[in-house]
Amino acid sequence: MLLPVMARISPEQVRSEVHRFWQVLTCKSKDPFEEFYSPDATVITGKAKRAERAQLAVARRKREIAQTSDASVELGAIDVEIVGDQVAIASYTYNFRRIRKRGDGDVRRHTPHGRATHVFQRDAAGSLRIAHEHLSSAAPTGVQPVPRE
Amino acid sequence: MEKISAEQVRDRVQRFWNAFSGKAKSEFEDMYLPSATVFAVDGRRSELGRLTVVRRARELMSQSSSVTARLGTIEVQLLSPEVAVTSYPLHFCTVRSMPNGRRYRSEIPYLRATHVFARDGEGHLRIIHEHLSSAEPVVVQELTQ
Numbered sequence: 001m002l003l004p005v006m007a008r009i010s011p012e013q014v015r016s017e018v019h020r021f022w023q024v025l026t027c028k029s030k031d032p033f034e035e036f037y038s039p040d041a042t043v044i045t046g047k048a049k050r051a052e053r054a055q056l057a058v059a060r061r062k063r064e065i066a067q068t069s070d071a072s073v074e075l076g077a078i079d080v081e082i083v084g085d086q087v088a089i090a091s092y093t094y095n096f097r098r099i100r101k102r103g104d105g106d107v108r109r110h111t112p113h114g115r116a117t118h119v120f121q122r123d124a125a126g127s128l129r130i131a132h133e134h135l136s137s138a139a140p141t142g143v144q145p146v147p148r149e
Numbered sequence: 150m151e152k153i154s155a156e157q158v159r160d161r162v163q164r165f166w167n168a169f170s171g172k173a174k175s176e177f178e179d180m181y182l183p184s185a186t187v188f189a190v191d192g193r194r195s196e197l198g199r200l201t202v203v204r205r206a207r208e209l210m211s212q213s214s215s216v217t218a219r220l221g222t223i224e225v226q227l228l229s230p231e232v233a234v235t236s237y238p239l240h241f242c243t244v245r246s247m248p249n250g251r252r253y254r255s256e257i258p259y260l261r262a263t264h265v266f267a268r269d270g271e272g273h274l275r276i277i278h279e280h281l282s283s284a285e286p287v288v289v290q291e292l293t294q
Contacts (some may be wrong), residue, residue: 042224042236049259049284051224051236079186079195081277083267086229089278091186091195115188115195117263117280121228131226132234134263136282138193 009128011080014088014120017128018078021118022094025061026071033065034058038121038129045135054130064098069106071098088128090118099146106146113138150272155225158233158266161274165264166218166239172210178202181276182269188280190241190257190287198276208245213252215244231268232277236261244292252292259284 021036023029034055037043041054076093083089094114100107119132161180168177178199185198209216221238228234241260245253265278 040226042226042234044236044261044263044280044282047284048261050221050238050261076194081184081186083232083265083277084229087232089265091188091278091280093194113193115192115280115282117188117278119228119234119265119278131228132236132263132265134188134236134261134280134282136188136261136280138191 008085009082009088009120009122011082011088013128014080014082014090015078017120018075018090018092018116018118021130022073022075025065025096026073026098027065027068033062036130037133038123038131041129041131041133043133043135045133051132054133057133064100067101069099069101071096073097086122087131088120090116090120092116108144108146109141110144111137111141150230150268152230153227153233153266153268153274155227155233157274158225158227158235159223161266162223162235162237162264163220165276166220169205169209170216170218172214172216174202174206174210177206177210179275181279182267185276186278188282190260190281190283198279201279208247209243211246213244214246215242217242233266233274235264235266238262253289254292255287255289257283257285257287 037054042051043054043057044051074095078092081089096111098109117134120128121131123129165180181198186195187198187201188195219240223237226234239260241257263280266274267277
């Protein structure tokens with residue numbers, strides 16, 4: 001079988017995917033969140049004690065996005081390492097703020113020292129998909145109720 | 150070049166922690182590619198692997214330091230003939246000796262590790278990226294003796 005010749009992954013492509021990912025997480029874009037991940041992707045995030053399947057993390061995040069009234073992120077410099085023709089690694093820091101609507105009042109979460117690793121892999125159609133994600137924080141995430149007016 | 154196997158990768162992970170806890174500095178340093186980047190457990194940004202190695206050798210591989218690691222199940226994803234990602238939990242305990250003589254103990258029951266391995270020019274699997282984090286805030290205790 002002949003496979004299409006694909007151009008080498010460029011750092012700009014990878015950075016663009018990272019920015020698109022955060023556009024969705026901060027509710028600035030309605031791109032389908034699940035399409036960022038390969039079917040076998042794994043994710044380490046939050047207080048999880050081990051990696052989980054991305055499908056589970058995606059389902060949880062979609063609920064969180066639906067409950068978010070305001071969110072913003074500042075990304076640090078995105079280091080990109082291209083490994084061979086099919087894989088790229090992005091690592092960077094982030095400062096993430098989010099207000100989540102809850103029945104008993106809104107809650108503000110702030111992750112000032114987030115650290116991210118995204119391992120991207122080309123799929124058969126040539127698109128970059130996240131094969132592995134590790135999001136963590138160098139300092140505890142701040143959680144505060146938002147005072148009611 | 151032969152394809153990477155999941156067993157090869159698990160063996161490399163085990164050797165990494167054996168070298169770390171056994172204070173085998175040269176073998177430990179050799180686990181990383183020159184361009185490797187690392188998010189240490191408490192690091193606010195990534196750094197070059199060679200800097201991480203120097204600091205770990207100084208603080209965690211001296212005579213009065215110690216490292217113990219009990220690994221959980223190692224998940225392996227083979228992404229291409231030359232790249233594999235591993236992710237796994239571990240129980241991690243260290244005694245760190247600082248240049249001023251002070252010693253600090255930390256126990257991290259829920260450390261999460263990501264190691265991305267790539268083949269070097271000679272076909273050896275080496276770490277190109279590492280991300281360590283704790284699922285819970287890390288408690289550090291100064292040792293008096």
